[in-house]
Amino acid sequence: MTAAQSTDAGKQRPRTWPAILLIVLAVIAIIAVIWRVDTVPRTDDAYAYADTIGVSPEVSGKIVTLAVRNNQAVKQGDLLFEIDPRPYQFALQRAQAALAQLDAQIPLTQRTVNAQVFSADAARSAVVRAQTSAKQTGDTLARMEPLIGKGYISADDLDRARTAYRAAQAELAAAQAQARQAEAGVSSVAALVAQRAVLTAEISTAQLNLEYASVRAPFDGRVVELRTSVGQFVSAQKPVFTLIDTRHWYVIANLRENELGNIRPGTRATVYLMSNTRIRFSGSVDSIGFGVDPQDGSGTANGLPSIQRSINWVHVAQRFPVKILVDHPDPEMFRIGTSAVAVLQPERRDNRDNRATANGAPS
Structure with missing residues (x-):
């Protein structure tokens, strides 16, 4: 190897270190990224x-008051809009008037029922009297029939006893029929009392509907997608x-x-x-x-x-x-x-x- 070749090799060898350094730095960077993603x-x-x-809204009707605008912030309890309350006010008044009328009718009906009960008691007493009379005339006839053969009584007396017995039986039958009619005529205020419960429920419903006519914010929030105005008819649950x-x-x-x-x-x-x-x-x-x-x-x-x-x-x-x-x-x-x-x-x-x-x- 000549001196020139040694010099060239010495110049080329250091050039590999930058590449190795870049690779090491890249590996470290990848490891750091992976560690970062895994931990944070x-x-x-x-x-x-x-x-x-x-x-x-819980009820249907025409909007008469719109108290908010689009994108407005509201607090819990703030009025959002109001539906025309008049139909629900009228329904409440009608139910209240019907209840007042019924409350006046119940005492009158109770007095009528009391009179009917008294008549039924009197009719039952008349039945008892008729039964007693029928028994007495029957006993008298039973005693007289054996005596006619011995001549102790006349035929006319026996006929009168039989006539009295038949009359007592007829009176008993009439009294029993009258008693059944009187008992059947006894009415009750139970139906009116039940009707009163129905009217009370209707009043509560009317009051609730009247309250529902004013729609208020259930929580702090912000109004969005408001695309209506006063006069718009809105339907319940829409x-x-x-x-x-x-x-x-x-x-x-x-x-x-x-x-x-x-x-x-x-x-x-x-x-x-x-x-x-x-x-x-x-x-x-x-x-x-x-x-x-x-x-x-x-x-x-x-x-x-x-x-x-x-x-x-x-x-x-x-x-x-x-x-x-x-x-x-x-x-x-x-x-x-x-x-x-x-x-x-x-x-x-x-x-x-x-x-x-x-x-x-x-x-």
Whole structure:
């Protein structure tokens, strides 16, 4: 080897170190990324969310007062809108008048019933008297019939005894018929009392419907999707607009399935909204989704969330929604659907096991 060749080899050998250094740095970077993803899952596939209800009246009618406007914030108990109360006021007055009339009728009917009961008692007493008279005349006839053959009584006396017996039997039959008629005529106020209970229930229903004519906010919220005005006829159980429940705000973070191992309800998280990335909000995991649309062409259960995979021709980890409850949300910043970023701080399983052992719980 000549001196020139040695010099060239010495110049080429150091050039391999930059490449080796780059490879080592890349490996370290990959390891750091994997460790970071495993210990502090982070995703920008997230959005703000709050529960909503469709505000529906309990009764039908025409809107006479609309106390809110679209996107307005309301407090619990605030008047939202009022339905024409006059039909329900009239129904209440009618039921109250019917109850007053019935209350006046019940004492009169009770007096009539008392008279009917007295007549029935008198008729039963008349039956007893007729039975006694019939028995007495029967006994007299039985004593007289053996005496006619011995000449102790005349035929006329026997005929009069038989006539008296037949008359007593007829009087008994008439008294019994009159007693049955009197007992059948005895009425009762029980039906009127039952009718009173029905009217009382109708009054309660009318009062409730009159109360329902004024629709109030069930909780603190914000009115959205308001597309009506005064004069619109609304139907019961049909939503008029949507009310966002602003008492609780959430961030729905779609995390890869291989990032869920150490995440539990209560796991702390930090979130921020893309509308203002400078402000951070703390929160905790409320729940973790247990079902998504697999998107493989097979049938799915109704209502499962559909989360698009980013690369369809490569098998990638499925994402599941993690619901994060924000501790102190800014009501002016949070809007449903606002893009967000979520960073979770899951507790490692070995740390949980160590703490559980220290507390005396089984590991």
